[in-house]
Amino acid sequence: MNSKKDIVIIGSGMSGLSAAHFALEKGLSVAVISNSAGCMGFAPGTLDLCSVYPVDPITYHDSPVDAMKELVSEKKFHPFAKAGIENVVESWKSIGSYFSSSPLEYTFDINKNVHVITAAGTLKPSNLVSRSLKNNSDAWQKKKKTLIIDIKELKNFSSKQVVENLKERWNNLDAASITIEDIIEQNEIHILKLCSLLEKDDFRSSLIEKLNEKIKGHEALGLPEVCGSTNTKQVMDSLEKELGLSVFEIPGPPPTGSGSRLLQYFRDDLITKGVSFYPGHGVKEVISKDGKATLIKIQGYSQEHLIETDNVILATGRFFGGGLEAKGDGLKETVFDISIEAPESRDDWHMDTFLGAPGHPLNSCGLETDECFRPLEKGAPLYENLYAVGSILKDQDWVREKSGTGIAVSTAWKVINEIVCDN
Amino acid sequence: MKIQTDVLVIGGGLTGAGVLRDLALRGIDAVLVERKDLESGASGANHGLLHSGARYVVKDAASAAECVAENEILKKMAPSSIEDCGGVFVALNEDDDQYIDDFKKASEAVGLPFEEMDVAELLKQEPMVNKKIKAAIRVKDGAINPFMAGKYTLAHAVDLGARVLYNTEVTSMNVSSGTIESVEAVMHNSGETVDIEAQQIINASGPWAGKISAMAGAEIPMAYSKGSLLVYNSRISNMVINRLRPPGDGDIIVPGETVSILGTTSIRVNDPDNLTVDARTVDYLIDEGAALVPSMKAGRFIREYRGVRPLVTLGGDGDDRTLSRSFALIDHSKDNVNNLVTITSGKLTTYRLMAEKAVDIVAPRVGNSEGCKTAEIPLPGDEKQVHLNAAHRLERIKKTGSPAICECEMVTTEEVDDVINDLEENNHGLTVNAIRLRTRLGMGACQGAYCGFRAIGHLYNKELIEGNAGSGMVKNFMEKRWSGLKPVLWGSQLRQEQLIEAIYCGTFNIDGDL
Numbered sequence: 051m052n053s054k055k056d057i058v059i060i061g062s063g064m065s066g067l068s069a070a071h072f073a074l075e076k077g078l079s080v081a082v083i084s085n086s087a088g089c090m091g092f093a094p095g096t097l098d099l100c101s102v103y104p105v106d107p108i109t110y111h112d113s114p115v116d117a118m119k120e121l122v123s124e125k126k127f128h129p130f131a132k133a134g135i136e137n138v139v140e141s142w143k144s145i146g147s148y149f150s151s152s153p154l155e156y157t158f159d160i161n162k163n164v165h166v167i168t169a170a171g172t173l174k175p176s177n178l179v180s181r182s183l184k185n186n187s188d189a190w191q192k193k194k195k196t197l198i199i200d201i202k203e204l205k206n207f208s209s210k211q212v213v214e215n216l217k218e219r220w221n222n223l224d225a226a227s228i229t230i231e232d233i234i235e236q237n238e239i240h241i242l243k244l245c246s247l248l249e250k251d252d253f254r255s256s257l258i259e260k261l262n263e264k265i266k267g268h269e270a271l272g273l274p275e276v277c278g279s280t281n282t283k284q285v286m287d288s289l290e291k292e293l294g295l296s297v298f299e300i301p302g303p304p305p306t307g308s309g310s311r312l313l314q315y316f317r318d319d320l321i322t323k324g325v326s327f328y329p330g331h332g333v334k335e336v337i338s339k340d341g342k343a344t345l346i347k348i349q350g351y352s353q354e355h356l357i358e359t360d361n362v363i364l365a366t367g368r369f370f371g372g373g374l375e376a377k378g379d380g381l382k383e384t385v386f387d388i389s390i391e392a393p394e395s396r397d398d399w400h401m402d403t404f405l406g407a408p409g410h411p412l413n414s415c416g417l418e419t420d421e422c423f424r425p426l427e428k429g430a431p432l433y434e435n436l437y438a439v440g441s442i443l444k445d446q447d448w449v450r451e452k453s454g455t456g457i458a459v460s461t462a463w464k465v466i467n468e469i470v471c472d473n
Numbered sequence: 474m475k476i477q478t479d480v481l482v483i484g485g486g487l488t489g490a491g492v493l494r495d496l497a498l499r500g501i502d503a504v505l506v507e508r509k510d511l512e513s514g515a516s517g518a519n520h521g522l523l524h525s526g527a528r529y530v531v532k533d534a535a536s537a538a539e540c541v542a543e544n545e546i547l548k549k550m551a552p553s554s555i556e557d558c559g560g561v562f563v564a565l566n567e568d569d570d571q572y573i574d575d576f577k578k579a580s581e582a583v584g585l586p587f588e589e590m591d592v593a594e595l596l597k598q599e600p601m602v603n604k605k606i607k608a609a610i611r612v613k614d615g616a617i618n619p620f621m622a623g624k625y626t627l628a629h630a631v632d633l634g635a636r637v638l639y640n641t642e643v644t645s646m647n648v649s650s651g652t653i654e655s656v657e658a659v660m661h662n663s664g665e666t667v668d669i670e671a672q673q674i675i676n677a678s679g680p681w682a683g684k685i686s687a688m689a690g691a692e693i694p695m696a697y698s699k700g701s702l703l704v705y706n707s708r709i710s711n712m713v714i715n716r717l718r719p720p721g722d723g724d725i726i727v728p729g730e731t732v733s734i735l736g737t738t739s740i741r742v743n744d745p746d747n748l749t750v751d752a753r754t755v756d757y758l759i760d761e762g763a764a765l766v767p768s769m770k771a772g773r774f775i776r777e778y779r780g781v782r783p784l785v786t787l788g789g790d791g792d793d794r795t796l797s798r799s800f801a802l803i804d805h806s807k808d809n810v811n812n813l814v815t816i817t818s819g820k821l822t823t824y825r826l827m828a829e830k831a832v833d834i835v836a837p838r839v840g841n842s843e844g845c846k847t848a849e850i851p852l853p854g855d856e857k858q859v860h861l862n863a864a865h866r867l868e869r870i871k872k873t874g875s876p877a878i879c880e881c882e883m884v885t886t887e888e889v890d891d892v893i894n895d896l897e898e899n900n901h902g903l904t905v906n907a908i909r910l911r912t913r914l915g916m917g918a919c920q921g922a923y924c925g926f927r928a929i930g931h932l933y934n935k936e937l938i939e940g941n942a943g944s945g946m947v948k949n950f951m952e953k954r955w956s957g958l959k960p961v962l963w964g965s966q967l968r969q970e971q972l973i974e975a976i977y978c979g980t981f982n983i984d985g986d987l
Contacts, residue, residue: 092972094980108985165987170926171944174982205876206923208930215941227934238876303923303976370971376963378756396752400962404955405948405977405984412962413974449978 053326055081057469058346058359060333060385061373062088064097065440065458066365067316068145070325072466075144081326081357083333083348088313089371094168094275094301095154095308096176096183098448099142099456100130101163105447106408113161114177114456115139127445129457132421133464138456141463146178152315153283155181165190169207169274169302171215175452180308181286182277185298189270194296195222197265198272202229203239206302207274226264230257245279245307254285258292270296275307280318282311328355333385336362343433361469364417364425364438365462373442374416381415383442386432388425390415390444409450416444422468423461437465474660474667478504478636479839481656481671483643483685484678485509486516487619487821490626491828491847492675497633498850499836499843504669505627505635506658508642510901511910512623514679514745516821518780520702520727520736522713523547523555523615524822527562527587528720530579531572536799536820537583543823544613546848550825553854554622556862558728560614560713561595563606565764568718573608576717587612601709601766614713616728619821624911625854628895632853639901641667646688651809653689662902673835674813677828680745680783682817691808693801693815697745697781700737701754703762703961706773706918709733714765723761726769731863731882731917735762735769745781755960773965775918776957783817800827804834812838878931879924881917888912889931903937905929905950915950920958922973925950948983 057073059066062084073080099114103121111117118138122131130138142160149156158178164187165173179187189196200209209225217223231237233256234247247253265271271289277299278285289297301308321327330350337345346357366373366385374390375382376399381390392415393399399412417425417438424431425438439461441448448454482492485507496503511517526540548557564573580587588611595609596602627637640661647655656669676685683695708728716724727734738754755777763770785801800819805811816831829845836843866883870876875887892911896903905921905928908914914928915921929943938946951973962970978984 093975102985110985110987168981170947170981170983171941172981172983173987174980175987206927206930208933210936211930211933211943214933214939215944218940237874301980303926303980304972306980368971369968370975376967378752378759378963396963400959402959404951404958404974407984410974412967449974450984452979452982454979 052356052358053081054358055079055326056359057081057361057363058083058357059363059365061365061367061371061440062317062329063090063365063367063371063440063458064455065367065462066363067320068459069363069365069439069462069466070320071145071148072463074320074323074325076466076470078469079324081328081359082320083328083331083346085330085332085372087329089367090313090316091306091310092304092370093309093454094306095180095312096166096174096301097156097178097455098175098452099160099177101175101452103451105450108407110175112163114163115161121451125445129443129446129461130453132419132423133460137464137467138460141460142178142456144463145459149178152319153281154312154315155283157181157184167212167216167272167300169212169300171212174301178455180282180312182282182297182299183301183308185270185296186272186300189272189296189298190220193220193222194270195268196270196272197224197226197268198300199226199228199261199264200274201244202227203231203234203237204241204244204274204276205238207300212272212300224268228260228264230260233257241275241307242279242305242310244276245311248276248285249278249281254288258289261293265293265295268295270298272298272300275299275301277307279311280314331355336386338433341433342435361435361437362433363465364436364442365440366442368416368441371441383417383425386425386436388417388427388432390417409447413447413449414445416446417442418444423465437468439465474665476504476667476669478502478669478671480673480675480835481506481669482675482677484514484676484681485623485627485637485639486512486514486677486679487623487626487824488516488679488816488819488827489677490623490630491824492677492816492831493635493637494626494630494633495828495832495845495847497630497635498846499832499841501836501839501841503635504638504671506638506641506643506669508640510639510907511627512619514681515780515783516619516623516679517910518702518778519619519700519821520725520734521617521619521729522725522727522821523617524820525560525612525614526583526585527560527576527580527612527614528715528725530583530585531575531719533799534579534583537579537585539799539823539826540820541583541585543826544615547617547822547825548615549851550847551617551622551625551852551854553625553852554618556616556728556730558614558616558712560612560715561590561599562610562612562715562717563595563602563765564608564717565603566605566607568607568716572718576610585612599710599712599714601768602714603765603767608717610717614715616713617821618730620910620913621854622852625852629853631899637899638667639899643685643688648689648810651811653810653812672812672839675831675835676813676815677817677831679817680781682783682815686805686813686815689805689810689813691805691810691813693803693817694786696784696786697742698784699740699742699748699779699781701750701758701777701779702734702736703755703758703774704729704776704778705733705735705769706775706965707732709766709769716765721761723758724765726762726765730913732775735759739782742781745783748779748781750777750779750960752960774961775966776920776954777960778957785818802827802830802834878927879912879914879917881919881924882913884912884914884924886931889914889928893932893935893937897937903932905946906953915954918969920954920969920973921950922976944983951977
């Protein structure tokens with residue numbers, strides 16, 4: 051089966067899907083090839099632009115734009131520097147308004163980061179957040195009289211853990227616990243299963259009844275990330291109306307409710323708008339002509355497809371996403387086998403502390419590109435029409451800078467604009 | 474604080490634990506002090522091999538004979554901690570034929586049971602073993618979980634009236650006319666000093682034995698041989714797989730419940746503390762291990778750990794593995810200290826015998842004439858008195874309905890609660906690491922990323938910790954695991970680490986302080 055597209059995007063994480071979104075907006079035809087489900091379900095739905103610079107000692111900025119300006123003034127090859135701050139800002143406003151109009155009801159102020167409380171009882175800085183996470187940060191900021199409730203059958207979330215860690219700075223905060231064993235008739239439930247149960251009216255009513263017994267005298271209610279899977283707006287509306295207070299979610303370890311529903315919404319919306327999705331497909335062969343990658347042979351479980359394309363975007367992520375692979379003696383990029391520089395001895399890949407500053411040297415390794423984000427092999431673009439976006443790029447440490455989504459979105463934006471300009 | 478007792482035991486490794494239980498079974502009042510926690514020295518940093526004796530049989534017949542006897546005794550006395558999986562020695566095609574002959578002759582001489590196997594039959598039973606082998610000899614090796622053995626041994630001693638002080642480090646000894654009048658120690662949890670008066674003192678501090686005896690003015694010539702071991706992600710063999718050649722690096726693979734342990738190296742170091750490892754050593758170990766099981770080369774290792782063999786030297790050089798691995802029992806009367814006995818060196822497999830011999834010297838000195846009972850009275854352990862493997866543990870989860878806190882190792886909430894109660898009762902101080910040592914929580918592929926976090930949540934739910942104490946605990950736990958994780962970060966385990974870092978730094982922002 052053959053087809054022809056303006057762009058083939060390899061990878062379906064935040065950077066790949068953002069590239070697909072921006073390409074559609076420019077009227078380009080897109081195929082997205084994805085070996086896995088992408089990593090969005092492993093991260094919470096808090097979309098970070100940039101919060102920390104310098105990373106040693108860790109310095110938080112209220113304004114992501116200020117953080118980025120300081121960052122690019124010192125790190126000339128950082129993806130933000132290559133994209134240009136004005137492009138980062140444009141791209142963020144664009145993706146922000148797109149997510150704002152979704153049922154996830156995202157909101158943001160590009161000049162001000164918000165602080166979201168987490169299941170570890172810590173505060174995490176972010177920028178573009180869904181309605182339930184915005185409620186989270188509002189409750190914290192205004193120190194609302196808040197109750198955190200955990201569900202006995204749901205792992206990885208203890209209301210006492212959240213409250214104990216924060217109570218010194220938030221004296222209006224209380225913890226409570228409910229059990230739903232009588233409704234679900236089992237003693238353990240998966241968070242994503244609970245998300246979809248919340249969309250069922252009768253389950254939600256029973257839950258609301260249980261919550262109602264606890265919330266008296268509170269202005270806000272914090273829950274684990276269980277407020278729906280696709281129709282989170284309806285769930286949030288119903289909970290807030292029936293309970294008569296502000297409801298928010300608290301991100302925990304993966305799989306995450308908020309990240310999983312963002313992934314699902316984003317992907318479904320792109321498919322509706324005409325993106326050809328090839329889930330469970332890997333690149334088998336790239337055929338080039340005149341220095342361009344023109345034919346991509348992809349392989350699914352039993353079928354092969356041949357896609358003719360004008361441009362290819364590599365959005366395969368790092369080690370966890372599978373875009374980079376570390377053998378005992380070095381790194382490589384996995385689809386095109388592009389060389390990646392790393393400290394020569396594995397002893398120098400990581401620091402002697404896990405959580406200390408400035409972050410592990412390996413995390414700044416990645417694809418070397420030109421100014422247009424075209425991967426370089428021996429100093430020259432591997433293909434004239436091959437671009438790379440997102441966390442696979444070198445000279446950034448998204449996990450320490452809290453800049454993951456910012457890098458994904460802004461590099462995708464920049465590359466799509468390059469492609470449009472070239473045409 | 475002041476403590477009076479008949480016998481003070483210094484060191485809470487398996488030897489010290491064995492000594493304490495032996496004393497308690499003879500009805501002698503005893504106290505044990507341990508600098509850190511359960512098995513935090515050499516007892517917790519070895520293969521977990523219950524020796525058949527075969528490894529030593531060619532060069533060190535005495536050690537081999539001790540192992541033959543103790544192997545049989547321990548299988549009967551400590552069944553909950555031992556998996557009687559058997560072992561095999563395989564000779565690769567390039568290995569020396571002479572050693573095969575020597576091995577068989579020496580085994581016969583010592584009375585070490587062995588059985589020659591048909592190579593094809595072995596490969597059928599152990600399909601991951603290198604196909605290019607010319608000989609296979611079955612022996613009675615087993616796998617012992619030193620943490621469980623230590624836990625049950627100490628628990629039994631405590632039931633019998635002995636006392637255990639963890640996190641308590643001996644700092645000085647007050648010696649007068651050839652007698653240690655008192656021993657001073659500091660309790661790290663509280664900072665409090667404890668003054669211990671004991672008639673007799675047994676120094677079972679393993680690699681630190683020389684440092685302890687020096688406090689009483691008695692010298693022990695000690696050497697430290699560092700060994701690195703690697704934990705492989707899965708159980709790659711049913712039996713212990715040994716290389717049939719003179720003991721060397723990376724020549725043994727021991728199944729440890731759901732994983733396999735590849736060991737080891739032998740490098741002289743000057744200090745038994747602050748051990749490190751480099752990538753070159755790890756790679757070398759894997760290359761050697763891959764000679765036995767080739768698929769290890771491309772497989773996933775989940776961590777590295779290291780320890781020191783405490784060796785009592787008489788000044789020789791050469792490979793430390795050629796020094797006798799039998800134990801050292803020193804009555805310091807010869808150094809004009811009349812109430813100190815040191816028991817060190819030796820092996821995990823002979824810990825019971827070592828304890829017996831040390832207590833045999835000390836018991837008459839405190840007026841006790843009861844004989845040793847540890848070869849007759851089995852160790853209380855799990856309810857069934859059998860080794861519980863992962864499948865049994867899974868079954869237990871189904872049966873008790875107690876949800877798993879650690880899913881890699883199938884550790885239930887109920888088990889964790891038992892340990893927590895125990896730690897609380899003994900004023901041990903609650904840490905995730907203390908729970909890990911007693912349950913295997915955090916020892917699987919995720920290396921504590923989920924279960925460490927969950928264990929903290931559980932402690933909050935039980936109102937055992939408050940304020941932000943849990944955040945400190947989770948950070949400490951992750952940092953403690955890091956030293957063994959860092960050396961194996963490539964391939965799949967690097968992906969695991971990147972997930973852990975994304976959760977802790979990305980989602981939780983725990984690297985900062987907002």
